[in-house]
Amino acid sequence: MVEEHWWNGDTTTRGRRDVYIRTDGRRWEVQAQIGGALGRSKVQECPSRGSASILAGAWRGGDPAWRELPR
Template sequence: MEVRGRWWNGSWGRLARRDIWLTSDGRLWRVRGRLGGDGGREIIHDFNDEGSARAMVDRMMKASAGTWRDLTEAMRQESNRRRSD
């Protein structure tokens, strides 16, 4: 599945950190949310269309405190850099 979006709430630590990924294989859209850092609790929602998946991302961000940061482009650049090394 290709990453189509990546967000972080800007908080550090197991109790405060939240991460969201939006991925797709072209047919299935998946939203994965993680509460806490590495090893934290994860939830996954699958959707048949991008609009519904992005609406879930928006709901998840609104339900969680923090200053959400869109890391999508930074993740793409890092992935491209690793491929060219």
């Protein structure tokens, strides 16, 4: 289940970036996706919700253009 989802605001397929925090109720993971649904992605498992939030923030890089999207 997606707990949080951010998008960098770029509407071009090539420039689009997404970061997701997901959980199955026991495990946490963060996914960084580049290039829209057909692009590349990297998934990192995290030991807790807190560590997933820290990693997601690092992958967003503090850029104010990032927007949180509703689940």
